[in-house]
Amino acid sequence: MNETPPGVVDLLGVLAYAELTAFLRLAEDAALLAPTLTDRAALGDIAAAEYGHFRLLRDRLSSLGVDPEEAMAPFVTAIDAWHEQTKPRDWYEALVKAYVGTGIAGDFYREAARHADPSITELVDEVLTDEARSEFTVERVRAAIEEDPRLSSRLALWARRMVGEALSQGQRLAAVRPDLAALLVEPGSEDLAEIGRLFARLTEAHGKRMSALGLTPGP
Amino acid sequence: MNETPPGVVDLLGVLAYAELTAFLRLAEDAALLAPTLTDRAALGDIAAAEYGHFRLLRDRLSSLGVDPEEAMAPFVTAIDAWHEQTKPRDWYEALVKAYVGTGIAGDFYREAARHADPSITELVDEVLTDEARSEFTVERVRAAIEEDPRLSSRLALWARRMVGEALSQGQRLAAVRPDLAALLVEPGSEDLAEIGRLFARLTEAHGKRMSALGLTPGP
Numbered sequence: 359m360n361e362t363p364p365g366v367v368d369l370l371g372v373l374a375y376a377e378l379t380a381f382l383r384l385a386e387d388a389a390l391l392a393p394t395l396t397d398r399a400a401l402g403d404i405a406a407a408e409y410g411h412f413r414l415l416r417d418r419l420s421s422l423g424v425d426p427e428e429a430m431a432p433f434v435t436a437i438d439a440w441h442e443q444t445k446p447r448d449w450y451e452a453l454v455k456a457y458v459g460t461g462i463a464g465d466f467y468r469e470a471a472r473h474a475d476p477s478i479t480e481l482v483d484e485v486l487t488d489e490a491r492s493e494f495t496v497e498r499v500r501a502a503i504e505e506d507p508r509l510s511s512r513l514a515l516w517a518r519r520m521v522g523e524a525l526s527q528g529q530r531l532a533a534v535r536p537d538l539a540a541l542l543v544e545p546g547s548e549d550l551a552e553i554g555r556l557f558a559r560l561t562e563a564h565g566k567r568m569s570a571l572g573l574t575p576g577p
Numbered sequence: 578m579n580e581t582p583p584g585v586v587d588l589l590g591v592l593a594y595a596e597l598t599a600f601l602r603l604a605e606d607a608a609l610l611a612p613t614l615t616d617r618a619a620l621g622d623i624a625a626a627e628y629g630h631f632r633l634l635r636d637r638l639s640s641l642g643v644d645p646e647e648a649m650a651p652f653v654t655a656i657d658a659w660h661e662q663t664k665p666r667d668w669y670e671a672l673v674k675a676y677v678g679t680g681i682a683g684d685f686y687r688e689a690a691r692h693a694d695p696s697i698t699e700l701v702d703e704v705l706t707d708e709a710r711s712e713f714t715v716e717r718v719r720a721a722i723e724e725d726p727r728l729s730s731r732l733a734l735w736a737r738r739m740v741g742e743a744l745s746q747g748q749r750l751a752a753v754r755p756d757l758a759a760l761l762v763e764p765g766s767e768d769l770a771e772i773g774r775l776f777a778r779l780t781e782a783h784g785k786r787m788s789a790l791g792l793t794p795g796p
Contacts, residue, residue, distance in 0.1 A: 378618060385604030385624070395646045395653070399597060399635065402628055405604065409625040416618065427614045434614070 362422045365537035366478055369470050370422075371429030372437075372531070372538065374415035376467070377485060378430070379437050380460060381408040387452040397449070397498070404456060404491045411485035418481055432535060436527045443523045450502055454513050454571065457488075457495040459520040461567045464488065465560050466528060470541040492570070499571045514573040521564065581641045584756035585697055588689050589641075590648030591656075591750070591757065593634035595686070596704060597649070598656050599679060600627040606671040616668070616717070623675060623710045630704035637700055651754060655746045662742045669721055673732050673790065676707075676714040678739040680786045683707065684779050685747060689760040711789070718790045733792040740783065 384405035392398035419426040444459060446452035464486040471482035503510045532539035543552050568574065603624035611617035635645040663678060665671035683705040690701035722729045751758035762771050787793065 375614070378614075378621060379608075381621060381625075382604045382608035382617075385601045386608065389598075389601035389605065395594070395597075395649050398601075399631070399645070402597060402600060402631070406600075406625050406628040409621060409628075412618070412621070426618070430614050 362424065363474075363537070365470075365541045366474050367419070367422070367424050367429050368432070368535050368538035369467065369474065369478070369482070369541060370415050370419050370424075371426075371431075372433040372535075373467050373482065373485065374412055374419065374426060375430035375433045375437055376463060377408050377412035377415060379441060381405050381412060383441050384408060384452075384456060387446055387456075391446060391449045391452045393449055400494050401452070401456070404494065407490065414481065414485055433531065436531050440523055440527045444520045450499060450509060450513060451516050453495040453499050454517055454573075455520060456491055457499070457571065458517045458564070458567050459524065460491070461488065462521055462524055462560065462564050465563050466542070469556060469559070470538065473541060492567075496570050503572050510573060513571070514568070517568060517571075517573060581643065582693075582756070584689075584760045585693050586638070586641070586643050586648050587651070587754050587757035588686065588693065588697070588701070588760060589634050589638050589643075590645070590650075591652040591754075592686050592701065592704065593631055593638065593645060594649035594652045594656055595682060596627050596631035596634060598660060600624050600631060602660050603627060603671075603675060606665055606675075610665060610668045610671045612668055619713050620671070620675070623713065626709065633700065633704055652750065655750050659742055659746045663739045669718060669728060669732060670735050672714040672718050673736055673792075674739060675710055676718070676790065677736045677783070677786050678743065679710070680707065681740055681743055681779065681783050684782050685761070688775060688778070689757065692760060715789050722791050729792060732790070733787070736787060736790075736792060 382405075384401055388398045388401035388405060392401055416426040419429050444455060446455050467482055468486055471479045474482075499513070503513070532542075542556060601624075603620055607617045607620035607624060611620055638645040638648050663674060665674050686701055687705055690698045693701075718732070722732070751761075761775060
């Protein structure tokens with residue numbers, strides 16, 4: 359009998375599939391959308407790092423006695439749907455997706471890991487570090503907006519659409535994976551207030567990323 | 578003034594672009610064609626390894642004082658064209674491409690590196706190791722043919738088409754990059770005999786890979 363709480367297996371499973379998919383989608387964006395070979399290699403770098411994260415999660419699942427494929431399976435539809443609905447049409451949409459879209463997803467996973475066993479919290483923090491990705495995408499997007507200020511409103515709209523799609527997929531998942539959803543709310547706390555604080559934290563982090571890119575988080 | 582022979586810069590450049598592209602295309606095949614998450618992760622593993630090879634080559638070019646982007650640029654058209662003409666339509670074509678297509682390209686690069694500086698030969702050998710890839714693809718393709726023997730003639734045809742496309746792109750490249758072509762023929766040797774031996778070696782290695790998959794190299 360497996361001793362790992364089902365919410366934690368779900369968390370590692372959804373995160374593993376998210377990282378595997380991020381790797382493959384970023385590689386696709388790099389191949390199709392990068393304007394120069396240097397940019398292609400830079401986004402490739404980020405993609406390969408996501409793959410490294412996937413491996414850490416897969417290995418942890420295995421060492422917990424959980425089949426990684428089984429742990430990932432419940433999340434395939436929601437994550438694939440999110441990517442289908444947020445297919446970047448150009449290089450800058452790809453960069454904003456890599457930073458803002460992946461960023462907000464990461465915040466949710468990090469929140470879910472807060473009350474888990476310290477070894478899980480640590481692993482999740484490790485696979486969600488995004489310094490390299492942030493530096494590259496922020497620098498590129500800011501430079502592009504400086505050159506063509508009209509880009510700013512288009513990308514702000516794009517970021518809002520991605521976050522909207524992420525929230526709707528997140529709600530779908532929460533409905534069908536109650537153990538995972540329960541990780542987001544501190545046990546024993548007054549649920550509504552806790553959810554309010556959670557959303558305040560997520561909104562704040564999202565706003566910071568938008569500002570870093572030079573975009574208005576606005577409604 | 579850069580002291581690296583132009584043929585060697587070409588070799589590292591073409592190989593760097595080949596590895597970067599292999600990484601991105603394998604990731605795409607993994608995302609689109611893998612029948613299970615385990616297979617997707619396994620092809621992802623191979624893709625990520627190609628990316629590691631790309632980085633080694635890029636770093637070597639930089640340390641030789643060569644801009645990697647400039648070194649790769651002359652080879653973009655030929656390598657992209659090869660991939661466009663050999664887009665796998667299913668999982669087994671993707672596996673045969675990963676093993677046979679990448680294999681014959683690797684043989685050419687290895688041949689070109691034979692007479693280079695030992696540090697270059699060593700680097701090329703390192704980035705062209707393909708044990709992990711071979712083991713996975715051979716095992717999967719053999720099992721599939723055992724289950725459905727009709728697959729064998731379709732995949733044999735596919736492999737021949739890939740090799741044909743590789744040779745025609747190779748010839749195009751040799752015509753426009755004489756320094757690279759010169760690496761394939763031992764300096765001072767009688768050209769035709771040397772080219773004959775080169776092709777004998779390439780054909781033999783290709784035949785071995787085909788047999789390993791359970792395919793007839795023919796016709």
